[in-house]
Amino acid sequence: MKIPWSLPNINKKDMQSIKKVLDSGWFSMGSEVKKFEEKTARHLDIKYAVAANTGTAALDMALKCLDIGEKDEVIIPALAYIATANVVLYNNARPVFVDIDDTLNIDTSLIEEKITDKTKVIINIDLGGNPSNYDELLRISKDYDIPLIVDGAQSFGSEYKGIKCCTHGVINTTSFHAAKLLTTIEGGMVFTREKEFCLKATSIRNQGEKSKYIHQYLGNNYRMTDLVATVGSSQLDRFKETLKQRRKKAEYYKKNLNNVEYPRELHNIKNCYFFFLILVKNRDKLNNYLNQNGIDTRITYPMPINEQPVFKKISKDFFLKAKDISKKVISLPIHHKLSIEQQDYIIKKINKYAG
């Protein structure tokens, strides 16, 4: 049996929507992008949404909206996808890493000791879709007057105490990459309640343009195309069902797996399970065994960001928890096409080998 780790969730209706845009003759950024932005903002119950061509671009727009630059420090969790830290470097700022806790998200009790008079922003990530402690993150943000950016690339679909993730920050972003629950193959979005940030992000997305060929900021080409925005809109129509099925699969794993641990989940949250993560002592052996048996997995992530070759020069810190988790974690297949038979097969293999 061959089981992929992820499969893009594109159905016939999504394909028909692409055909409609192709037939219209307008493919680049236009009315479909606008429609997708409005629909997504309504879905999240947030005022403004600005689409981008990747989640990384959206995050870069967020940092530029806050004028992050040289000598600024940006607090981020030590274990996450590297894009979050890279974007800090694109803006010539310094990432300041904070260890994680057993939710696998930033340990909020360790943030305050990292705050200096150079700290300009805290970027938070909900690893694999598991919501972070937003009560604490917002308290710190308020007490120290440091804005919170939420990099919700992994938590579009999650909720914290009844409030949708990707909305807790002053500026929030997400990714619609092919592996995500809602995908435009590549894509991202910025969400905010502030008109000023919406206007600035919109300008930065289009080479910092203010009016035709007059450029007020150093921007980029971060434009989404109508061709993919229509796929996002089409997917949003069935997103509730997508989430329901994903959570059902996560519950099935949890009910049937033995001898594995999971990231701790806070009370009163809903996880979208972008990742379904298990924590095991014999990780490398189990992971090889699963791969040899046709089960594709991911190690999310194999080391704290500051240990990545590209970041080694920047931070010599050692993060005990992030390091420990990076040696235990495996991300299992949990895509929309994963059948019960496939899940039973994965469960059987893990129950035989884990411990």
Ligand SMILES: Cc1ncc(COP(=O)(O)O)c(C=O)c1O
């Ligand atoms: C936490 C996080 N931030 C940023 C990104 C970048 O998104 P993209 O791949 O759409 O550029 C990702 C991608 O998955 C991510 O997981």
